[in-house]
Amino acid sequence: MHQKIIIEGGRKLKGEVTVSGAKNAALKLMAASIILGDTCELYNVPELTDVYTMTNLLRTLGAEVDYNEEEQKVTINAAEIDNVEAHYDFVSTMRASFIVLGALLGRFHEAKVALPGGCSIGERRIDFHIKGLEALGAQVKIEGGYVIAKAKKLTGSKIYLDRPSVGATENIMLASVLAEGSTILSNAAQEPEIIDLANFLNAMGCDISGAGTSEIIINGVRQRDLNPLSYTTIPDRVEAGTYIAAIIATRGKAVIRNIFPNHLSAVTSKVIEMGGKITVLDPFSIEVSFCGKLNGVNIVTQPYPGFPTDLQSPFISALVQAEGVSIVTENIYENRFRQLGELRRMGADVQQESNKAIIKGVRQLTGAQVIATDLRAGAALIIAGLCADGVSEVKDIYHVDRGYEKIVEKFSNLGANIKRIELDETNLDVKINNIDEPLF
Numbered sequence: 001m002h003q004k005i006i007i008e009g010g011r012k013l014k015g016e017v018t019v020s021g022a023k024n025a026a027l028k029l030m031a032a033s034i035i036l037g038d039t040c041e042l043y044n045v046p047e048l049t050d051v052y053t054m055t056n057l058l059r060t061l062g063a064e065v066d067y068n069e070e071e072q073k074v075t076i077n078a079a080e081i082d083n084v085e086a087h088y089d090f091v092s093t094m095r096a097s098f099i100v101l102g103a104l105l106g107r108f109h110e111a112k113v114a115l116p117g118g119c120s121i122g123e124r125r126i127d128f129h130i131k132g133l134e135a136l137g138a139q140v141k142i143e144g145g146y147v148i149a150k151a152k153k154l155t156g157s158k159i160y161l162d163r164p165s166v167g168a169t170e171n172i173m174l175a176s177v178l179a180e181g182s183t184i185l186s187n188a189a190q191e192p193e194i195i196d197l198a199n200f201l202n203a204m205g206c207d208i209s210g211a212g213t214s215e216i217i218i219n220g221v222r223q224r225d226l227n228p229l230s231y232t233t234i235p236d237r238v239e240a241g242t243y244i245a246a247i248i249a250t251r252g253k254a255v256i257r258n259i260f261p262n263h264l265s266a267v268t269s270k271v272i273e274m275g276g277k278i279t280v281l282d283p284f285s286i287e288v289s290f291c292g293k294l295n296g297v298n299i300v301t302q303p304y305p306g307f308p309t310d311l312q313s314p315f316i317s318a319l320v321q322a323e324g325v326s327i328v329t330e331n332i333y334e335n336r337f338r339q340l341g342e343l344r345r346m347g348a349d350v351q352q353e354s355n356k357a358i359i360k361g362v363r364q365l366t367g368a369q370v371i372a373t374d375l376r377a378g379a380a381l382i383i384a385g386l387c388a389d390g391v392s393e394v395k396d397i398y399h400v401d402r403g404y405e406k407i408v409e410k411f412s413n414l415g416a417n418i419k420r421i422e423l424d425e426t427n428l429d430v431k432i433n434n435i436d437e438p439l440f
């Protein structure tokens with residue numbers, strides 16, 4: 001069923017919101033359960049379409065997976081995995097599936113995983129993944145749209161990444177935890193999700209140190225020495241940052257709970273530069289408030305601990321209404337400004353010049369019909385709708401449901417006028433125009 005989100009803008013967000021578990025950590029922990037070959041329980045796993053996709057992928061490999069949505073708990077028993085092929089249907093809908101490559105290779109010395117193509121935000125190559133696996137002793141070839149990796153034996157190695165790729169760091173970690181000897185991974189990604197993966201693997205008995213720095217050392221262990229475990233996923237810093245952007249954009253005041261504030265340092269610094277106030281209430285909660293005028297700022301996306309690429313679009317939705325000119329430079333992806341055309345439909349004055357968005361603040365956005373082109377662009381358009389004068393409709397909301405748990409409910413609880421509408425696919429317009437009850 002197609003759905004869209006309808007928003008009547010103009011309300012300042014207030015109250016509090018609780019952040020869910022991190023999508024980009026939970027998906028990797030689920031894939032890493034392949035290494036164990038026993039039972040693991042994962043808590044704080046958000047109810048997202050991507051989590052269901054990973055659940056189904058692990059099942060096709062032969063793992064038993066139970067997802068208890070109410071408890072936000074996934075139980076995985078990977079003892080009986082008997083298939084090492086991740087089909088294109090999974091990888092094409094969710095790139096994070098590609099992470100099973102390292103886990104399958106690490107445990108079974110064999111994997112066949114569909115090659116992810118480019119995607120709407122950029123080319124997203126996998127050359128560092130392949131070089132890393134080859135350095136561990138795997139033979140890797142690409143055939144019929146699949147990456148096929150095999151190894152008689154995996155041996156620890158010194159590996160340098162040309163850039164700190166999150167996915168390559170994770171695949172190499174997973175392929176090397178059961179290898180013979182030590183692997184030293186230099187220029188590794190330092191994202192909190194990498195630390196979470198290392199902590200999870202160490203809790204099952206692996207030996208990884210240095211995660212969260214640019215050099216990770218992985219000493220191979222024997223699979224039979226691993227143990228079952230229960231583990232809680234870290235909070236979603238990108239979801240938290242999205243709500244922070246929304247609170248600032250609507251000039252509101254609200255508390256954000258279940259976060260690790262230090263994961264958001266680059267983001268909260270920008271909020272302060274924009275004229276916002278951040279108060280740390282306790283180790284897991286902050287209050288975000290805004291008073292006075294909203295200043296334009298420059299943002300440059302970088303690997304962690306720099307400003308995250310995943311939050312540039314939500315912040316652009318705040319900056320389009322800020323005083324003066326802001327420049328947002330995107331350094332991670334080639335094509336992550338696709339929402340700009342939609343924002344212009346809402347009255348924003350924003351132009352793209354190569355990898356920069358040049359934003360001239362306007363007084364007021366106006367509600368319009370817009371289309372979400374990817375997950376974060378969708379969130380950005382919802383934020384713009386919350387600020388705009390009048391009613392906005394955000395279509396193709398399935399992108400947003402991949403990464404934001406209960407987004408409509410959470411914004412409603414913050415006082416927004418927002419609802420989700422199911423469309424009759426056979427006659428979309430008639431259903432919307434003839435809606436009986438008033439939208440708000």
Ligand code: EPZ
Pocket residue numbers: 024027095096122123124125126127128129130163164165166167168189309310332333334375376403
């Ligand atoms: C992860 O993607 C996240 N996805 C992305 O989140 C996030 O934007 C990204 O890290 C950067 O923080 C998941 O965790 C599932 P990369 P990943 O490998 O691992 C280039 C979201 O909205 N590169 O660090 O794919 C690549 O083309 C998503 O939740 C190579 O050139 O990111 C890209 O330009 C979107 N060769 C850059 O590095 C390689 O072999 C960063 O990619 C690998 C990557």
